[in-house]
Amino acid sequence: MSASSGPVAGSEPCNDGPCNEAKGHLWDYLDGELTGGDCDRIKSHIKECPPCDELFRNEQKVKDAVSRACGCEQAPPDLQNRITAMVGRLRSEACGGTSDSTISSQSDSSAG
Ligand SMILES: [Zn+2]
Numbered sequence: 001m002s003a004s005s006g007p008v009a010g011s012e013p014c015n016d017g018p019c020n021e022a023k024g025h026l027w028d029y030l031d032g033e034l035t036g037g038d039c040d041r042i043k044s045h046i047k048e049c050p051p052c053d054e055l056f057r058n059e060q061k062v063k064d065a066v067s068r069a070c071g072c073e074q075a076p077p078d079l080q081n082r083i084t085a086m087v088g089r090l091r092s093e094a095c096g097g098t099s100d101s102t103i104s105s106q107s108d109s110s111a112g
Contacts (some may be wrong), residue, residue, distance in 0.1 A: 018045050022052050030056070030063050058090040 020043045028034045029042045046053045062083055069079060 019049060020106065021045060022049070023055070023079070026056065026059055030060055037104075055091060058082055062087055 010051060018041075022042050025034055027043055029039060034042065046056050047053075066079065066083060070076065
């Protein structure tokens, strides 16, 4: 039995408040360019936020792949384009689906 009473995941959108901040500093964090304070905030957030945790892991994978591919920090334009597209998909997946696009809104406003 584990006594962990944390926030329920899977209900609220992961693009608001702290999540937004975490995402904004995503690459800075992965690149290790964040200062102590900010770095700590992001760290503690992704620990409590499964969606963000997943996102950060995915991005880390991408970063790893790039490093392996070219053996340096800077990726060539060609690769960057492909990575960017890939990251975009991973992001939406980490968020548990699309948020502002492809929304099945059935607005049938047919007044008589
Ligand atoms: Zn989050």
